[in-house]
Amino acid sequence: EAGVTQFPSHSVIEKGQTVTLRCDPISGHDNLYWYRRVMGKEIKFLLHFVKESKQDESGMPNNRFLAERTGGTYSTLKVQPAELEDSGVYFCASSPFRGLYEQYFGPGTRLTVT
Amino acid sequence: AQSVAQPEDQVNVAEGNPLTVKCTYSVSGNPYLFWYVQYPNRGLQFLLKYITGDNLVKGSYGFEAEFNKSQTSFHLKKPSALVSDSALYFCAVRDPDNYGQNFVFGPGTRLSVLP
Numbered sequence: 001e002a003g004v005t006q007f008p009s010h011s012v013i014e015k016g017q018t019v020t021l022r023c024d025p026i027s028g029h030d031n032l033y034w035y036r037r038v039m040g041k042e043i044k045f046l047l048h049f050v051k052e053s054k055q056d057e058s059g060m061p062n063n064r065f066l067a068e069r070t071g072g073t074y075s076t077l078k079v080q081p082a083e084l085e086d087s088g089v090y091f092c093a094s095s096p097f098r099g100l101y102e103q104y105f106g107p108g109t110r111l112t113v114t
Numbered sequence: 115a116q117s118v119a120q121p122e123d124q125v126n127v128a129e130g131n132p133l134t135v136k137c138t139y140s141v142s143g144n145p146y147l148f149w150y151v152q153y154p155n156r157g158l159q160f161l162l163k164y165i166t167g168d169n170l171v172k173g174s175y176g177f178e179a180e181f182n183k184s185q186t187s188f189h190l191k192k193p194s195a196l197v198s199d200s201a202l203y204f205c206a207v208r209d210p211d212n213y214g215q216n217f218v219f220g221p222g223t224r225l226s227v228l229p
Contacts, residue, residue, distance in 0.1 A: 004157070033216055042118075043158075043204065043219040056216065091158065102148060103217065105158035 002026065004106035006092050012112045018080040021109045025074070025094030031055075032075050033095075033103060034067060038088035046090075049075060082113045116141045116209050118220035126226045127195045135190040135223045137205030146208040147188040148217065149179055153201045161203075164188060175199070195227045 005024045034046040047057040051072035069075040093103035117140045127133045150158040162173025169181045179190045206217040
């Protein structure tokens with residue numbers, strides 16, 4: 001079974017530019033989560049999809065971040081325009097359905113804004 | 115609000131010695147607790163979880179953790195450390211009453227196992 005994949009693995013952009021991160025969850029997983037780790041601090045929740053619907057986006061830092069999940073499959077996270085403080089590692093995770101299940105994480109996308 | 119503390123940024127242990135990585139949590143109600151490990155240039159890998167039942171939970175790679183409700187702790191342990199255990203370890207909590215079902219993570223503890 002393929003794991004959670006993320007693309008790109010690393011992105012370097014200038015302040016003010018736009019970047020789109022992609023996450024492909026494990027096939028059949030309804031739940032998809034985005035997290036990020038900034039400057040070696042805690043991994044913080046950004047948002048949660050159930051299929052194509054945003055279940056909880058309380059962790060999104062501001063309206064420069066836009067997440068979508070087309071058809072309940074892969075998800076994209078767009079940052080527009082990027083700021084220096086957006087640098088960090090963005091993780092995607094998926095899980096089968098609500099309940100007791102652990103989340104399966106992708107390798108992360110390291111975003112560097114210069 | 116939920117929170118997780120990992121009081122040690124770094125833990126050093128000699129190969130073959132027992133290791134402990136500490137975690138304490140704060141959550142209303144009964145928590146769901148998890149440990150994840152991140153090896154260099156890799157994603158987070160699930161190690162073990164506590165949901166209910168026996169306070170001692172066994173997981174992958176010989177790791178175990180003990181849930182202590184009175185001390186609100188969930189320390190990760192291994193009887194005999196390997197150099198290959200060197201990695202970044204994250205404790206996480208889910209509040210079953212949290213509608214969002216997301217994890218709250220601790221800041222991570224870097225484990226170095228010295229040969």
